[in-house]
Amino acid sequence: AQSVTQPDIHITVSEGASLELRCNYSYGATPYLFWYVQSPGQGLQLLLKYFSGDTLVQGIKGFEAEFKRSQSSFNLRKPSVHWSDAAEYFCAALNQAGTALIFGKGTTLSVSS
C-alpha cells in the first residue's frame, strides 16, 4: 500500500538558519507529491507540488523541495527560516487513482530566536 513517512515529529531551528524537513514515500509509479503547511487555526495551505519534470521545485514563501527517486524522498528546504514559518508541515502523495491524498504524520517546526 502507498504510504508517506515523515521521520521527524518535531524540529526546532534558529531564526535565520536553514531548514530541511524529510519526507519519504512508497509508491510504484511516478508519484505526485505535495507539501502543505498548517498554521494554528488555519487550513492546510499548499506550499508546492511535484508532478514531473525538473526535480527541484519552487514553492511559496521561499520554500523548495527536491524529488529524489533513488531515495524515494521529497524533502522540503528553506535557506533561511523566519519566525513566521513556525507551523506544522505535511507531506502528501496522490493515490494511484488520483482521487485522494495520502498524508504523512506531519512535522512540527518551532523557530527559536
Add this chain to the structure above:
Amino acid sequence: EPEVTQTPSHQVTQMGQEVILRCVPISNHLYFYWYRQILGQKVEFLVSFYNNEISEKSEIFDDQFSVERPDGSNFTLKIRSTKLEDSAMYFCASSRDRSSYEQYFGPGTRLTVT
C-alpha cells in the same frame, strides 16, 4: 482569494448523537473531499464527491457517514450516531478538476465526542 470555509470551528456532541459538519468549497470547483485527523495521527482520506455522487471512499467511511451537496454551495458530512473514536479534526477540501490535482483545504472542524 477564494477559500474553503467550514462551520462550526468546534463541535462538541454526546456519544450517539448525529452531527453535521458544513463546508463551502471554492465556487468553481467540481471535486469535494473530506479528510479527518485524529489527534496525534495522520490526516486520513474519508471520501471524495463529484457530480452529486461519491466517487471514492475509504474503509473509514462506513454506514455511519454520509455526504451531501444540498444546494449549489454547501457540502456536508453527517455522522449518524457518533462514537468516542469519531473525535478528530475534520477537513473539507475542493479541487477545480481531476487534472489539476491541487486540493484546497478549509480550516477544519474539531469534533469532540463525549
